Amino acid sequence: MRHDGPVDFEQYRGELVAFCYRMLGSFHEAEDLVQETMLRAWKARDRYDPARASLRTWLYRIATNVCLTALDGRGLRPLPSGLGAPGDDLGAPLVPALDVPWMEPFPDARFDTEVRADLRLAWVAAVQVLPARQRAVLVLREVLAFSAAEVAEQLGTTVAAVNSALQRARSALARVGDAGTVTEPDDPEVRAVVQRYVRAFEAADVPALVRLLADDAVLEMPPVPLWYRGRRDYGLFLERVFRLRGTGWAVRELTANGQPALAAYAPEPGGGHRLHSLQVLTVAAGRVACNVVFTDPRVLDAFGLPGGPPAGEVRRAR
Numbered sequence: 001m002r003h004d005g006p007v008d009f010e011q012y013r014g015e016l017v018a019f020c021y022r023m024l025g026s027f028h029e030a031e032d033l034v035q036e037t038m039l040r041a042w043k044a045r046d047r048y049d050p051a052r053a054s055l056r057t058w059l060y061r062i063a064t065n066v067c068l069t070a071l072d073g074r075g076l077r078p079l080p081s082g083l084g085a086p087g088d089d090l091g092a093p094l095v096p097a098l099d100v101p102w103m104e105p106f107p108d109a110r111f112d113t114e115v116r117a118d119l120r121l122a123w124v125a126a127v128q129v130l131p132a133r134q135r136a137v138l139v140l141r142e143v144l145a146f147s148a149a150e151v152a153e154q155l156g157t158t159v160a161a162v163n164s165a166l167q168r169a170r171s172a173l174a175r176v177g178d179a180g181t182v183t184e185p186d187d188p189e190v191r192a193v194v195q196r197y198v199r200a201f202e203a204a205d206v207p208a209l210v211r212l213l214a215d216d217a218v219l220e221m222p223p224v225p226l227w228y229r230g231r232r233d234y235g236l237f238l239e240r241v242f243r244l245r246g247t248g249w250a251v252r253e254l255t256a257n258g259q260p261a262l263a264a265y266a267p268e269p270g271g272g273h274r275l276h277s278l279q280v281l282t283v284a285a286g287r288v289a290c291n292v293v294f295t296d297p298r299v300l301d302a303f304g305l306p307g308g309p310p311a312g313e314v315r316r317a318r
Helices: 010-024 027-043 055-071 121-127 132-143 148-155 159-176 188-202 206-211 231-245 297-302
Strands: 213-221 224-229 250-256 259-267 273-284 287-294
Touching (some): 010 055, 010 132, 027 055, 027 297, 055 132, 121 273, 132 148, 132 159, 148 159, 188 206, 188 250, 188 259, 188 287, 206 213, 213 231, 273 297
Parallel strands (some): 213 287
Antiparallel strands (some): 213 224, 259 273, 273 287
């Protein structure tokens, strides 16, 4: 049956970007792949048959194929903690590894898409270890709640093959380990922890920051491949940051990947502040368990952050 009425693809753009992001670990690539999906859908709109599938299901079939093609023969996008053991040299040079296609954070505010645990950095990083088709099955079945029959249609396979792939994907993720405790940025306990962290960071109060950390807290800084584990090393590294970049930082609170996040503005020698990094926090059991610090200008641009903190947002340390 030919579909002759108007077709509204744009209503699905936000969730398709989130889907492609989960598949590839890159916000910028996700945007490009959704644009390709929309173009393919527009060219094939006369062949869309609403009697066979909903418009959403049909678009996801196109998006899934676009993602699988993009992933063909490609390695995963890691975080530094996925590449080896934590560092033990707190004075090591902070040299970016620009040849590594690092994972990127997801700018929640850019899209009207429901924030759920499946956008967490740790979860997306864990999913990256799966073969592409298993990754697709896991996201389509467990995140987006498509039926096994719908996923089989989207992937051009059988229900039995989909169920088998889902079982293998679950087993593989179980071997990777816990991807992190779910916390909501608006949870009162989480907000209180983040606000204490912000005040301590702006005051360059390293002992206060360390008291807010989990014992095995992780600090990583893509595109620098180094990462550190433990309250002691985390605190010593922050001392190095304040020693090198000065004190009197300014911080704005936002969210990324459904997690609390901070835009950190470093003090300038001549006065004022300049955007330095986006810090994505994982808060669990009332402590900061992980901080992934992004400094890539393309990542900062994706969040639409101003180059300096708006007037009135710079608090003075007491």
